[in-house]
Amino acid sequence: MWFDPPRPIAATLLSRLPDALRRPKPSAWAQANRGGAPIDSFLEGPCFDAAGNLFCVDIPHGRVFRVSGDHWETVAEYEGWPNGLAAREGELVVADYRHGLLSLDPRDGAMAPILETVLSEGFRGLNDVVVHPDGSLLFTDQGQTGLQDPTGRVFRLHPDGRLDRLLANGPSPNGLVLNRSATHLMVAMTRSCEVWRFALRPDAVVGKANLFFRVPAGTSGPDGLAVDAHDRLFVSNPGHGQVWVVDPHGVCTHRVDCTAFGRMPTNCTLAPDGRTLVISESESGCLLAAEIPPP
Template identity: 85%
Template sequence: MWTAPPAVIAPALLSRLPEAQRRLRRSAWADANRGGAPVDSFLEGPCFDAAGNLFCTDIPHGRVFRVSGSQWETVVEYEGWPNGLAAREGELLVADYRHGLLTLDPRSGAMAPLLETVLSEGFRGLNDLILHPDGSVIVTDQGQTGLQDPTGRVWRLHADGRMDRLIGNGPSPNGLVLNRARTHLLVAMTRSCEVWRFALRPDAVVAKANLFFRVPAGTSGPDGMAVDAADRLFVCNPGHGQVWVVDPHGVATHRVDCTGFGRMPTNCAFAPDGRTLVITESQSGSLLAAEIPPG
């Protein structure tokens, strides 16, 4: 801990979920995750497609939005809890807590299951996903795991349909990213306040998984993450209201302080310019934008 304090980056409001599209009500998701308190939205999964369109999810109300300026278009609304998004060849992949891995046509809103079970066993509850250049999809299977039950999983679905269980002992695996060389996977473990790192092999063998970065302890640990062109890691930290900027050696150099808007930055993604970090701030139901200094 003998490092300089992280420099502060101030984000700006990019867009706010319109009042007409907020739904303040109690739900099964709120009962399980917010102590029964009604919520009008809980934004997650920011994602840009190849055309530069920005999408995000609203977990408790089963919505996926396309956002342009102040316009929030509902791409789909369904009986699910969508969390992470990834764009692939004209479609979106959705990590859904209730239904597994889904595909979504952003033009028509049509959805279809891609992976609902592994050997007939259901998931604990998918959270986030990333795409690998080899065509595989890597997902976190978080459920309600934590320090009391460190059995969260990380799965890899190969293009030919094979499945690898890369991690089976995670205390709440959440966001995940690849380093720039695509040689290592980093996974946010929410309940232990850690980011794990391990080599990603072509087979399912995982060895020497290590703790790469630890966020301050508090009411919530690391959530969604992103990586920039300089191989810096960006770690959303709900509870503290920060996005930590971590160099390739695991040292925090900056922090994006979101507390002027709320304390729940849940996920982030880089805009097509590669410099603007877009953050879902779920307490205020907003999208924030932060200009990141060069690495």
């Protein structure tokens, strides 16, 4: 249920994946997720490191890019499906659908595994990752779960190697983000068109997980999430071509309209200035920007 209609914010072009880097060919990822159609790219996971460098991934072709203006540099290219990115202490943490959690050194492209299995059992397919201030990694194991199989998982990997399974009943857990105080985690459940919220405890017990926000039903549900300094939640919504701006009480106040470029805003992140939202729009293969007004 909506309150007042969300006020529109226009998205503008930040940068477009150059034609020379587009690869319009069939892939195993496109066969499983896009009906086998040739996909020249599918951008996801925009993130900034501590130095202000912008990175994103191309899932079907296993690439991680550094983007500066119109210049796109391939930091890594490998046999994987990178989906989520997070910056941590001079490295990028990659949530890879095929290989689990990986570490990427953006200086030379070197990659190494962080966590490939759980008790020797492979993941269903990781989607996104976020770094907690205590150094732990929170990540979603989405695979092909959905309303037909609500068994997607959310994990926490502690710095000492302990692994918590926080949720195991998610209908397609996708993007995730911490609130500003890092006391609560929000997780996009794509196929139920919901964002869940729950408190993080020192142990692995989760109580009273709550439906914090629901996007309008459609061909796809919420994808990547971001939070700003005012604890406002940004919910990327492919299908509708919007990024919903949600206040700390769960009320949608604005919407970033991406439909001039495409209907697949897959993820978003705040730029270092704290005001500019950077969005991966995967239908057009572009990164978009939107200036977010103060509350």
